[in-house]
Amino acid sequence: MKRAWSLRKVSTEAQLLLVGIPVLIWTMIPVYHLFLFAISPRDKATSGRLWPENPTLQNFEFVFGQKHFYLNHFWLQLGNSLMIAIATGLITLFIATTAAFAISRLKVRGGRTVMNLALFTYFIPAAFLAVPMYKTMATYGLLNNRWSLILAMVTIASPYCIWVLKQASDKLPWELDEAARIDGATPLQLFRLVYVPLMVPSLVAVGTYALLLAWNEYLYGFLLLSKETDLPLAVALGNFLSADDSPWELLMATGFIYALPPAAIYYAFKRYMVSGLTAGAAKG
Amino acid sequence: MASVSFDNIEKNFGKVKVIHGISFDIADGEFVVLVGPSGCGKSTLLRMLAGLEEISGGDISIDGKVINDLDSKDRDIAMVFQSYALYPHMTVGQNMAFSLKLRKADKALTDERVGKAAKILNLNALLDRYPRELSGGQRQRVAMGRAIVRDPKVFLFDEPLSNLDAKLRVAMRAEIKSLHQRLKTTTVYVTHDQIEAMTMADRIVVMHDGIVEQIGTPLELFDHPCNLFVAQFIGSPAMNVFEGTLRRDGARMWVDADGQQWPVPASTSGKDGQAVHYGIRPGNMLMLEPGVGISAKVEVIEPTGAETEIIVKVGETRFTLVLHGRTDARPDQSVGLQIDVDMVHLFDRADGKRLS
Amino acid sequence: MAEAVAVLPGKRPPVSTWETWGRIMVVPYLAVFVLLVLYPVGYGLWLARDPQSYRQLFDDPVFFRTAINTLVFVVVAVNLKIAVALGLSGFFMQTRWWIKIIAMLFILPWAVPSIPTILSVRFMLNPEWGVINTLIFKLTLKDGPNWLNNPTLALSLSMVMHIWKSLPFWTLILLAGRMSIPTDQYEAASVDGATRWQKFRFITWPSMKGLYLTSTLLSMIFTLGDFNSVYLLTGGGPADLTHVLATLGIRYLRLDQIELAMASIVVALPFMLPLVFFMMKRLSK
Numbered sequence: 001m002k003r004a005w006s007l008r009k010v011s012t013e014a015q016l017l018l019v020g021i022p023v024l025i026w027t028m029i030p031v032y033h034l035f036l037f038a039i040s041p042r043d044k045a046t047s048g049r050l051w052p053e054n055p056t057l058q059n060f061e062f063v064f065g066q067k068h069f070y071l072n073h074f075w076l077q078l079g080n081s082l083m084i085a086i087a088t089g090l091i092t093l094f095i096a097t098t099a100a101f102a103i104s105r106l107k108v109r110g111g112r113t114v115m116n117l118a119l120f121t122y123f124i125p126a127a128f129l130a131v132p133m134y135k136t137m138a139t140y141g142l143l144n145n146r147w148s149l150i151l152a153m154v155t156i157a158s159p160y161c162i163w164v165l166k167q168a169s170d171k172l173p174w175e176l177d178e179a180a181r182i183d184g185a186t187p188l189q190l191f192r193l194v195y196v197p198l199m200v201p202s203l204v205a206v207g208t209y210a211l212l213l214a215w216n217e218y219l220y221g222f223l224l225l226s227k228e229t230d231l232p233l234a235v236a237l238g239n240f241l242s243a244d245d246s247p248w249e250l251l252m253a254t255g256f257i258y259a260l261p262p263a264a265i266y267y268a269f270k271r272y273m274v275s276g277l278t279a280g281a282a283k284g
Numbered sequence: 285m286a287s288v289s290f291d292n293i294e295k296n297f298g299k300v301k302v303i304h305g306i307s308f309d310i311a312d313g314e315f316v317v318l319v320g321p322s323g324c325g326k327s328t329l330l331r332m333l334a335g336l337e338e339i340s341g342g343d344i345s346i347d348g349k350v351i352n353d354l355d356s357k358d359r360d361i362a363m364v365f366q367s368y369a370l371y372p373h374m375t376v377g378q379n380m381a382f383s384l385k386l387r388k389a390d391k392a393l394t395d396e397r398v399g400k401a402a403k404i405l406n407l408n409a410l411l412d413r414y415p416r417e418l419s420g421g422q423r424q425r426v427a428m429g430r431a432i433v434r435d436p437k438v439f440l441f442d443e444p445l446s447n448l449d450a451k452l453r454v455a456m457r458a459e460i461k462s463l464h465q466r467l468k469t470t471t472v473y474v475t476h477d478q479i480e481a482m483t484m485a486d487r488i489v490v491m492h493d494g495i496v497e498q499i500g501t502p503l504e505l506f507d508h509p510c511n512l513f514v515a516q517f518i519g520s521p522a523m524n525v526f527e528g529t530l531r532r533d534g535a536r537m538w539v540d541a542d543g544q545q546w547p548v549p550a551s552t553s554g555k556d557g558q559a560v561h562y563g564i565r566p567g568n569m570l571m572l573e574p575g576v577g578i579s580a581k582v583e584v585i586e587p588t589g590a591e592t593e594i595i596v597k598v599g600e601t602r603f604t605l606v607l608h609g610r611t612d613a614r615p616d617q618s619v620g621l622q623i624d625v626d627m628v629h630l631f632d633r634a635d636g637k638r639l640s
Numbered sequence: 641m642a643e644a645v646a647v648l649p650g651k652r653p654p655v656s657t658w659e660t661w662g663r664i665m666v667v668p669y670l671a672v673f674v675l676l677v678l679y680p681v682g683y684g685l686w687l688a689r690d691p692q693s694y695r696q697l698f699d700d701p702v703f704f705r706t707a708i709n710t711l712v713f714v715v716v717a718v719n720l721k722i723a724v725a726l727g728l729s730g731f732f733m734q735t736r737w738w739i740k741i742i743a744m745l746f747i748l749p750w751a752v753p754s755i756p757t758i759l760s761v762r763f764m765l766n767p768e769w770g771v772i773n774t775l776i777f778k779l780t781l782k783d784g785p786n787w788l789n790n791p792t793l794a795l796s797l798s799m800v801m802h803i804w805k806s807l808p809f810w811t812l813i814l815l816a817g818r819m820s821i822p823t824d825q826y827e828a829a830s831v832d833g834a835t836r837w838q839k840f841r842f843i844t845w846p847s848m849k850g851l852y853l854t855s856t857l858l859s860m861i862f863t864l865g866d867f868n869s870v871y872l873l874t875g876g877g878p879a880d881l882t883h884v885l886a887t888l889g890i891r892y893l894r895l896d897q898i899e900l901a902m903a904s905i906v907v908a909l910p911f912m913l914p915l916v917f918f919m920m921k922r923l924s925k
Contacts, residue, residue: 155677
């Protein structure tokens with residue numbers, strides 16, 4: 001007769017828990033601390049308690065009401081982050097989709113070279129490109145214009161997106177293109193009526209990736225924009241640090257708000273994101 | 285409907301020449317099957333006709349007009365692919381209407397054409413379904429429906445039945461054939477299955493290693509294969525072929541092989557002592573009592589219900605016979621094979637060409 | 641046959657509609673590439689052309705320190721991280737309901753933007769009122785260290801931060817690699833009497849070797865570019881002792897020494913480019 005709890009089973013579960021619980025704690029500490037700070041009143045945030053004595057939403061009130069010097073332009077800055085992220089997502093999507101279609105389906109001459117150029121760009125750490133990019137935007141007269149950040153983000157996000165889309169495109173059966181050509185499709189019709197509808201899951205993954213990349217960006221925003229009303233929220237948050245007497249709990253509350261959309265999007269599109277993005281990378 | 289003409293067609297993939305100067309004509313309304321083993325170039329030839337492959341040399345014409353430089357969509361052809369190539373994100377109806385949608389045809393025309401095709405192929409109940417919800421046979425019919433809606437000059441089929449199971453294949457063969465009889469559109473059909481070729485074609489083009497071995501009606505190819513390859517390719521079970529030596533003695537002619545004398549038809553050309561291949565189909569032999577005709581020994585008996593396949597041995601060579609009905613022969617039994625002399629095929633061993 | 645045609649019989653006109661549209665459709669990306677990659681890179685290299693910059697660079701003790709920090713950071717953090725990711729990928733393969741929940745939460749560091757979380761950790765480390773030192777005091781009645789004022793501790797904490805942020809991504813990658821190993825190999829090994837370690841050594845590792853190497857190298861490239869983990873935690877301090885290559889450029893920019901900024905990056909190229917070419921060869925198959 002088989003026992004439900006054999007010694008081996010218990011020890012396996014114990015070993016797994018021995019890994020799982022530390023992993024959980026390790027993962028959650030910074031996030032939980034952020035949350036804790038955000039819902040604690042000013043002086044109590046640092047008490048070291050696991051749950052605040054008087055949890056409050058007051059901090060959020062302050063943030064939403066822009067009731068502090070550093071938060072003067074909160075809504076504007078939130079809007080900037082949103083606008084920059086969405087613009088980056090859409091433009092990158094356009095650039096990457098057309099390029100991937102041309103390389104993978106139309107088999108344009110030199111497509112392989114373009115793909116390699118993109119791949120090469122992907123491997124340049126963005127931080128290394130930041131200083132030259134700053135000077136370049138100055139040359140183009142785009143400093144202190146939000147478009148400089150958008151274009152910079154598009155540049156950084158495009159290579160990976162093109163690569164992912166090309167991998168996904170290559171999986172579409174060739175006969176679909178052939179059948180469409182025989183049916184009378186022009187290249188544009190093939191793109192619009194056959195290619196794009198079939199690529200939707202990958203397009204969602206890639207667009208979301210570019211969007212989140214722009215939303216999460218700090219360095220480029222910090223370099224390229226200086227007017228407070230132009231700043232995305234990420235950079236505004238960083239500016240809190242410069243003073244000694246900053247309202248830390250407000251900073252954390254703002255940070256928490258800022259962190260919510262990406263977390264929400266990741267969880268909503270988890271399926272697309274994981275399969276779409278790791279499929280390309282796991283090829284190695 | 286239109287005639288199709290291949291004039292000295294050549295195809296190179298890089299430095300490798302895969303099609304060596306093929307020429308033949310297809311008459312208006314004909315159902316021509318390109319058949320041959322894998323790699324013979326039949327699909328490549330079809331794709332050149334479709335505009336999916338570049339033509340390295342020669343001209344292809346439809347209705348007398350050279351189409352080499354025309355894009356696929358301007359050739360007025362429709363193609364049914366081996367993997368059906370249905371658009372997964374469109375319904376059956378949308379799949380069939382797609383070509384008209386591309387030309388911005390009005391709704392009335394589209395509905396009429398799609399309706400007609402759906403009726404012919406019995407697809408009316410499936411118009412709102414998606415390809416992933418359909419069985420293999422249904423998908424194949426949708427692919428054909430899509431081609432019919434085009435109302436093209438030529439239908440092209442690229443091994444459309446290869447992905448179907450045996451029973452379905454038989455049913456679809458009949459459907460395609462009856463479709464052709466109804467629509468009378470010129471059809472070029474590619475397959476590696478010679479049974480499909482035999483049952484459906486008006487004429488068959490047997491291809492091998494990039495050249496045409498023989499063109500003819502199914503029965504012509506069956507009864508008068510012009511070389512060894514065609515003789516062995518067409519017909520199932522395959523023709524029995526073995527090596528022998530042609531002998532002449534005055535007016536008498538026979539072939540020496542396996543220590544026995546084999547009859548040859550009177551029309552045989554060839555010299556005394558010529559090395560030959562002797563071919564006789566399984567259905568052209570009778571099994572009689574020993575002592576009559578060629579001596580043989582029964583090895584295996586395979587009854588298939590209406591017929592019986594018997595494998596006999598003459599010396600070291602195995603022969604397959606097909607008999608109608610049943611037999612009471614036993615393995616290891618000695619028998620005599622009576623050969624239908626008029627149906628003997630002799631081929632020169634050096635070049636494979638027909639001698640009789 | 642057609643008469644007097646300039647094109648060889650049987651050949652198509654030189655550029656078909658399809659090829660034309662193909663070219664049109666790569667133009668957007670090519671424009672981005674030329675204007676926003678080629679030009680900046682060229683400009684950067686041009687800014688770094690003065691040999692004097694390099695002399696200045698090598699005379700700067702900050703640069704030296706930075707180079708060492710970067711080396712330590714990349715080598716230690718990456719190898720640690722990928723090794724842990726390999727282990728965790730095995731953990732997350734197990735099918736338990738509670739492991740699935742942990743997996744869902746495990747993605748958070750990757751999903752959430754780094755500014756709030758790094759700042760959150762920074763506050764935890766505050767020597768006066770940060771949670772960590774508060775707890776240390778409660779437990780030991782002694783003051784905890786000034787974490788970010790000690791260069792070794794500060795750099796290590798930056799590495800920890802970096803690992804915290806990027807571990808989920810690599811775990812996912814290695815997990816995907818693990819899942820592609822057919823389970824019947826393991827079943828056959830079980831029947832043959834293999835232990836867990838033997839299964840890892842003879843089935844898992846051979847299949848994962850390539851991915852492990854690729855991940856390590858790719859991660860090194862990414863880690864070289866991690867600006868946030870250092871800048872937001874330590875700011876490069878104390879006294880410019882925890883700079884890495886990624887933050888050094890900004891420091892020089894701030895000091896109006898842009899040529900030095902570019903020179904410091906150029907110096908890193910001989911180490912980076914072989915990595916990049918190797919990665920490209922592996923991935924552009």
